Amino acid sequence: MGITRWSQEKEAKQSYIVLVDQVTSELESHPIITTVLSLVDCPFTHCTFTSSFVKGADVIWDMRRMKLPKSNAVLTSAPLNELEKTVESKRELWSQIVVQQEAN
Numbered sequence: 001m002g003i004t005r006w007s008q009e010k011e012a013k014q015s016y017i018v019l020v021d022q023v024t025s026e027l028e029s030h031p032i033i034t035t036v037l038s039l040v041d042c043p044f045t046h047c048t049f050t051s052s053f054v055k056g057a058d059v060i061w062d063m064r065r066m067k068l069p070k071s072n073a074v075l076t077s078a079p080l081n082e083l084e085k086t087v088e089s090k091r092e093l094w095s096q097i098v099v100q101q102e103a104n
Contacts, residue, residue, distance in 0.1 A: 016047045016060040019071060021079055023049050032083055036061065036093065040074065040100050074100060 018037075020027065027033060027049050037044050042060050053059070053071050062073035063080055075096050078089040 014046055014058065016042055017054070017057045018047050018049045019053060019059055019062040019064050019073065020049055020051055021064050023051055027080070030080065032080065036075070036097065039097050041104065 018027075018033070028044075034044060037047060037060070040060070047060065051064070053069050055069075057071075059071040059073040061075040061077070062071050063077055063083075065079050067076065075093065077083060077093040077096075078086065082089050083093065
């Protein structure tokens with residue numbers, strides 16, 4: 001008879017944007033990036049790295065040097081090369097991560 005059981009469709013996967021100055025292959029495996037995304041419960045597989053902001057996109061992290069046009073990112077930080085070298089940049093990012101974790 002072709003009768004099948006009705007089931008509710010699974011929730012669509014959320015897609016997140018990570019804004020960077022320049023997209024490189026190292027971004028996908030960089031330990032700082034993978035760690036930060038896991039700390040804010042953002043599945044790495046749902047992220048796209050781009051250098052251009054699209055209005056209305058869900059920006060999880062803005063790492064651009066010049067944050068123009070402005071995005072409503074969950075996290076904002078210095079570019080990756082500065083995060084690797086500067087303690088103050090890491091400290092600022094960490095405080096945002098803590099706020100995000102407490103909100104969830």
